[in-house]
Amino acid sequence: DGLAQDEVMDAAIDGRGRLWVGTESSGVDVLDAGKVTRYRAGKGLASDVVYGLLPARDGSIWVATAGGITHFEGDAPKLYVAGESGLPRAPVFRIAEMPDRSVYVGTEAGAYRLQGDRFVPLSPLLPRDGVTSFARDANGALWVGTVNSGLLRLDARGVERFDSDDGLPNNRVPSLFVDREGSIWAGTNGGLLRL
Secondary structure, three states: OOOOOOOEEEEEEOOOOOEEEEEOOOOEEEEEOOEEEEEEEOEEEOOOOEEEEEEOOOOOEEEEEOOEEEEEEOOEEEEEEOOOOOOOOOOEEEEEEOOOOOEEEEEOOEEEEEEOOEEEEOOOOOOOOOEEEEEEOOOOOEEEEEOOOOEEEEEOOEEEEEOHHHOOOOOOOOEEEEOOOOOEEEEEOOEEEEO
16 A cells, blocks of 8 residues: 555654654655655665654654664654764664653663753663663653663662563563553563563
């Protein structure tokens, strides 16, 4: 039906009702009333390998790729290339918007946040492991899912780690969710855990 490929990594609907589809190796397709607009490396994207999409509350779209980040405000792309703008030379796996509208980024080399027009390390207490997910709980603690280090909780007291030795089904945590009751749901490569 017009998509560049079947291997879809993420999909999101923006504030204008358009469907954004991030693919494994063919960039992003935007479907709007039957019309497809394609964004590729060199034509709006930092890389054709897309890991995640974030429709922000301001109506913009953030795209996490193997080569950095693209931020679409309207139809104008702004590139944050890996190795520049404070980002490490590493793929970007996840982009998350916190309740205060701050933007956090999970890369293969740790967690970062947008400060002005540059990315800075999120906390010196967090390991430089790959970061795949974020969630903020009702008490303000930040939960961070990693590629190899399990689940981390960062708050004013420091960092607490939960891994397979503590009952986590697997140390790879690509998905986190905080429900209405305040429970933390961790999707791992070995199953789902509710804290």
